[in-house]
Amino acid sequence: MTVPGSKAPPKLVVEGLCKRYGATTALEPTQLSVPEGEFLTLLGPSGSGKTTLLQLVCGLVELSEGRVIIDGRDQSDTPVHQRDIGLVFQHYALFPHLTVAENIAFPLKMRGRSSAEIGKRVADALGMVHLGHLAERFPRELSGGQQQRVALARCFVYQPSIILMDEPLGALDKKLREHMQIEIKRLHRESGATIIYVTHDQEEALALSDRICLMNHARIEQLGTPQEIYERPRTAFAADFIGISNILRGTFVAADGERRLETSYGRFSLPAGAVASGEGGALVVRPESLRIDAGAQNRVEGRVKEIVYAGSETRLIATIGDSELMTLRLPAGEVVPTLGETIAIGWDRDKAVLVP
Amino acid sequence: MSAVATRSRAMPSWLRRPSPLWLAVPGFVFLAVFFAYPVAQLLSLSISPPEGGGFSLAAFQRIANTDVYLRVLGITFKIAGNTALWSLLIGYPLAYWLARMPEIFRGRMMLFVMVPFWTSYLVKTFAWMIVLGRSGVINNLMTGSGLGTQPLDLLHNEFGVMVGMVHAMVPLAVMTMLPVMIGIDRRLVQAAQTLGASPSRAFWQVYFKLSLPGVTAAGLLVFISSLGFFIVPAFLGGRRETMLAQLIITQVQELLNWPFAGALAAMMLASALIACWIYDRLFGISTISGGSAQEGKGRIRDIGLGVLQLLATASSHLADLSRRVIGKRGNRLVLPVFAWLVIGFLVLPTLLVIPLGFTSSQFLEFPPPGYSLQWFETYFSSPLWISATIRSFAVAAATAFLATCIGGFAALALAHSRTRWGGLIFAFFLAPMIVPRIVIAVGMFYLFARLGLVATDLGLVIGHTVLAIPFAMVTVSAILKTYDMRLDQAAATLGANRVRTLAYVTIPLVKGGLVAAFLFAFITSFDELTIAIFVSGGIKTTLPKQMWDDMILQLNPTLAAVSVVVFVIVTSLLLLAERFRRAS
Ligand SMILES: Nc1ncnc2c1ncn2[C@@H]1O[C@H](COP(=O)(O)OP(=O)(O)O)[C@@H](O)[C@H]1O
Numbered sequence: 020m021t022v023p024g025s026k027a028p029p030k031l032v033v034e035g036l037c038k039r040y041g042a043t044t045a046l047e048p049t050q051l052s053v054p055e056g057e058f059l060t061l062l063g064p065s066g067s068g069k070t071t072l073l074q075l076v077c078g079l080v081e082l083s084e085g086r087v088i089i090d091g092r093d094q095s096d097t098p099v100h101q102r103d104i105g106l107v108f109q110h111y112a113l114f115p116h117l118t119v120a121e122n123i124a125f126p127l128k129m130r131g132r133s134s135a136e137i138g139k140r141v142a143d144a145l146g147m148v149h150l151g152h153l154a155e156r157f158p159r160e161l162s163g164g165q166q167q168r169v170a171l172a173r174c175f176v177y178q179p180s181i182i183l184m185d186e187p188l189g190a191l192d193k194k195l196r197e198h199m200q201i202e203i204k205r206l207h208r209e210s211g212a213t214i215i216y217v218t219h220d221q222e223e224a225l226a227l228s229d230r231i232c233l234m235n236h237a238r239i240e241q242l243g244t245p246q247e248i249y250e251r252p253r254t255a256f257a258a259d260f261i262g263i264s265n266i267l268r269g270t271f272v273a274a275d276g277e278r279r280l281e282t283s284y285g286r287f288s289l290p291a292g293a294v295a296s297g298e299g300g301a302l303v304v305r306p307e308s309l310r311i312d313a314g315a316q317n318r319v320e321g322r323v324k325e326i327v328y329a330g331s332e333t334r335l336i337a338t339i340g341d342s343e344l345m346t347l348r349l350p351a352g353e354v355v356p357t358l359g360e361t362i363a364i365g366w367d368r369d370k371a372v373l374v375p
Numbered sequence: 376m377s378a379v380a381t382r383s384r385a386m387p388s389w390l391r392r393p394s395p396l397w398l399a400v401p402g403f404v405f406l407a408v409f410f411a412y413p414v415a416q417l418l419s420l421s422i423s424p425p426e427g428g429g430f431s432l433a434a435f436q437r438i439a440n441t442d443v444y445l446r447v448l449g450i451t452f453k454i455a456g457n458t459a460l461w462s463l464l465i466g467y468p469l470a471y472w473l474a475r476m477p478e479i480f481r482g483r484m485m486l487f488v489m490v491p492f493w494t495s496y497l498v499k500t501f502a503w504m505i506v507l508g509r510s511g512v513i514n515n516l517m518t519g520s521g522l523g524t525q526p527l528d529l530l531h532n533e534f535g536v537m538v539g540m541v542h543a544m545v546p547l548a549v550m551t552m553l554p555v556m557i558g559i560d561r562r563l564v565q566a567a568q569t570l571g572a573s574p575s576r577a578f579w580q581v582y583f584k585l586s587l588p589g590v591t592a593a594g595l596l597v598f599i600s601s602l603g604f605f606i607v608p609a610f611l612g613g614r615r616e617t618m619l620a621q622l623i624i625t626q627v628q629e630l631l632n633w634p635f636a637g638a639l640a641a642m643m644l645a646s647a648l649i650a651c652w653i654y655d656r657l658f659g660i661s662t663i664s665g666g667s668a669q670e671g672k673g674r675i676r677d678i679g680l681g682v683l684q685l686l687a688t689a690s691s692h693l694a695d696l697s698r699r700v701i702g703k704r705g706n707r708l709v710l711p712v713f714a715w716l717v718i719g720f721l722v723l724p725t726l727l728v729i730p731l732g733f734t735s736s737q738f739l740e741f742p743p744p745g746y747s748l749q750w751f752e753t754y755f756s757s758p759l760w761i762s763a764t765i766r767s768f769a770v771a772a773a774t775a776f777l778a779t780c781i782g783g784f785a786a787l788a789l790a791h792s793r794t795r796w797g798g799l800i801f802a803f804f805l806a807p808m809i810v811p812r813i814v815i816a817v818g819m820f821y822l823f824a825r826l827g828l829v830a831t832d833l834g835l836v837i838g839h840t841v842l843a844i845p846f847a848m849v850t851v852s853a854i855l856k857t858y859d860m861r862l863d864q865a866a867a868t869l870g871a872n873r874v875r876t877l878a879y880v881t882i883p884l885v886k887g888g889l890v891a892a893f894l895f896a897f898i899t900s901f902d903e904l905t906i907a908i909f910v911s912g913g914i915k916t917t918l919p920k921q922m923w924d925d926m927i928l929q930l931n932p933t934l935a936a937v938s939v940v941v942f943v944i945v946t947s948l949l950l951l952a953e954r955f956r957r958a959s
């Protein structure tokens with residue numbers, strides 16, 4: 020499952036990793052391979068096993084089955100403090116009794132570095148996150164964003180072989196979060212670190228990642244680049260979780276010499292090359308692939324229920340059938356229908372994706 | 376416009392919008408008259424004797440020049456210090472274990488700490504006399520199983536006192552440390568480990584360091600409380616374990632030497648205050664009431680962090696060693712096994728008293744040769760015991776009512792007011808818990824003697840209310856802390872005035888806390904002895920006073936039956952109080 024084209028041995032390999040708490044399974048047996056320098060995001064709803072996977076990798080939780088291999092060495096039984104992994108916690112977990120500088124020096128002290136080296140590396144790390152002037156403060160004297168940066172510096176300062184981040188921006192407001200995303204991206208580029216990043220925010224995942232590992236029900240749902248997952252979701256869950264999707268369920272029927280999908284809103288042709296196996300499936304169409312077009316090959320009738328003006332585009336929400344809603348994106352400049360008007364919503368068959 | 380102006384002139388602003396602090400005034404006056412004034416007067420007696428008048432340091436000179444007194448002072452410090460040390464050593468692992476448990480389990484386990492805490496000192500001491508005595512449980516088991524032939528001397532020596540004191544104080548230590556430990560974010564320890572700290576280093580340099588405010592607060596509270604002990608050393612110690620409080624009682628009751636009693640009390644109070652002062656210098660006093668500890672700077676802090684590092688290294692060697700001897704699994708069992716042993720130490724002695732109450736023997740032998748209800752019959756048919764019991768109930772009920780009103784209003788006042796004096800007012804209401812009871816009791820006795828309140832039920836109620844106010848206030852304050860003040864504001868916007876808001880919104884919502892406060896105050900009074908020794912004279916005794924008199928005369932199975940009654944009453948009230956406290 021390595022990224023095509025990468026030759027280096029993977030930094031992290033997870034084989035059949037599994038965690039059970041009594042009867043509940045927090046993580047089904049999972050395979051995963053992360054090449055050096057990759058920014059991988061674990062994305063999924065809460066309770067899907069993201070934190071569990073991270074904690075198994077760094078050893079904070081004892082695994083039930085499977086192996087964790089870092090740099091080709093099996094580390095499944097290595098205690099946490101010898102794994103050389105960095106973990107950035109959701110609420111930072113800064114030591115309240117140590118100053119900012121002491122917090123950042125902590126991992127270096129634990130590794131018995133000389134005080135001259137510690138001084139220099141701490142100063143560098145502080146500079147990297149632009150906090151040189153706050154070195155002697157205590158964590159409670161900092162704002163949320165500053166605390167977050169200290170947590171990042173404390174992690175990057177000892178150059179662990181893998182950096183794990185568990186919803187590091189979850190506690191920040193939107194504006195700060197976007198700013199910190201750029202910071203994290205810069206730190207990743209400058210340090211070349213391998214980062215596994217947990218979030219439940221799909222926009223964050225799309226913005227940051229080399230690859231996204233989409234999780235649901237303690238399993239990996241789909242693993243791929245942001246484009247792959249957005250453009251070719253493999254399941255209805257994946258389509259629904261990432262971006263806005265219009266999902267039309269139905270059963271397969273044979274008509275006019277080809278297989279089509281029979282739904283309660285009409286009969287639609289499948290995208291070219293789609294494998295229509297089983298009884299039925301669902302068509303996923305992104306809002307930007309829909310247009311108002313009475314002559315389109317695939318189309319449904321809808322009544323305009325809501326018009327949301329968003330500057331560069333206008334979003335239409337239309338009711339089809341009794342209750343199903345569809346979302347369309349009209350680029351600026353197109354003629355916008357009026358509220359309650361009945362419109363024909365159409366799409367090219369190859370712009371849709373068939374999922375089971 | 377002009378109407379508004381005249382109205383505001385007619386009614387000063389403090390009347391139109393009375394400050395919530397007014398609610399604390401009744402309690403303030405009550406404590407000033409019956410607590411601060413008598414204690415201050417007792418202290419002044421030590422430097423200006425009532426008959427001679429004028430300033431005199433004679434009493435203190437006598438202390439300094441008499442070997443016996445200096446020795447008693449030294450012994451008192453030593454016992455109090457050792458008690459604090461051992462209570463911390465035994466209590467810390469238990470508190471640590473409890474802090475890591477899921478909340479529901481911890482709540483249940485805490486009862487094993489709360490019940491011994493609230494069990495009467497007399498009952499606990501009586502239990503240890505039976506366990507440690509020459510023909511007591513331990514010696515019986517030893518000789519019976521052939522382990523030893525000579526009975527061990529476990530009683531009337533330093534060992535006996537230490538066992539009794541530590542047993543009495545471990546619950547206080549645990550209850551003080553636990554909230555601090557629960558407040559420590561467990562992820563900090565995980566973070567330390569992911570950053571490369573071994574488990575021992577993560578514990579000492581992060582967890583232990585962060586739990587230090589709780590540890591030192593517990594040490595201080597145990598030390599101060601231990602200074603005033605007299606029941607335990609009187610019954611479990613020998614002549615050489617006489618403590619300061621016993622000396623004060625003798626001076627007042629037998630010698631009527633007020634200036635000297637005042638001087639001794641002054642020394643005790645001064646010791647307590649000095650301990651508080653040192654604590655404040657080092658850690659900041661606000662940590663006791665749950666404020667965050669100030670983090671020192673400079674050399675002391677560096678030394679402290681260095682010591683922790685040494686401890687970490689030492690304990691990591693120890694952990695390696697024990698892992699080699701008892702294995703990884705064995706190592707994991709050390710903590711729970713120790714915790715359960717401590718719980719057994721806290722709970723079992725008192726439970727041993729129960730079968731003894733039902734003995735058919737004329738003597739306190741364990742195990743009882745047979746069972747009967749004769750000692751309960753003796754108790755229920757004795758007018759002396761029954762009238763003492765009834766008096767205790769009545770006094771406790773009156774005390775609980777008064778203390779809950781006074782303490783509840785004070786808590787309400789502090790919760791609503793944003794005055795910067797809040798901390799000081801809180802401390803004043805808490806002071807009766809900190810000032811050694813014996814000091815309060817002697818001072819009160821002197822005041823009551825002149826007011827004609829000695830040997831009256833009113834005197835007892837006043838005295839017990841002083842002691843119970845802190846418990847009531849702390850309980851109500853804790854509930855109010857979780858109470859959403861915006862509900863009051865909502866009621867106000869909906870048209871309710873202050874009294875109606877209190878009656879229809881606040882009180883119904885904090886009812887559970889009020890009932891709990893009532894019950895805690897009730898228990899405080901029900902097994903209070905110190906004030907009762909002085910204030911309830913003659914035939915008007917309370918249950919604890921009657922027990923004390925009986926225990927001084929001779930141990931007998933009736934005492935076991937009475938202990939069972941007291942234990943059952945106090946425990947049921949406590950469990951009830953806990954239920955109400957949790958429910959709200
Ligand atoms: N210590 C635990 N005991 C029992 N169940 C747990 C424990 N930790 C996590 N779980 C369960 O494992 C599942 C996955 O949790 P988690 O990995 O924290 O999800 P996420 O981080 O994706 O929100 C959840 O259903 C959770 O209830």
Ligand SMILES: [Mg+2]
Pocket residue numbers: 069070071
């Ligand atoms: Mg999580």
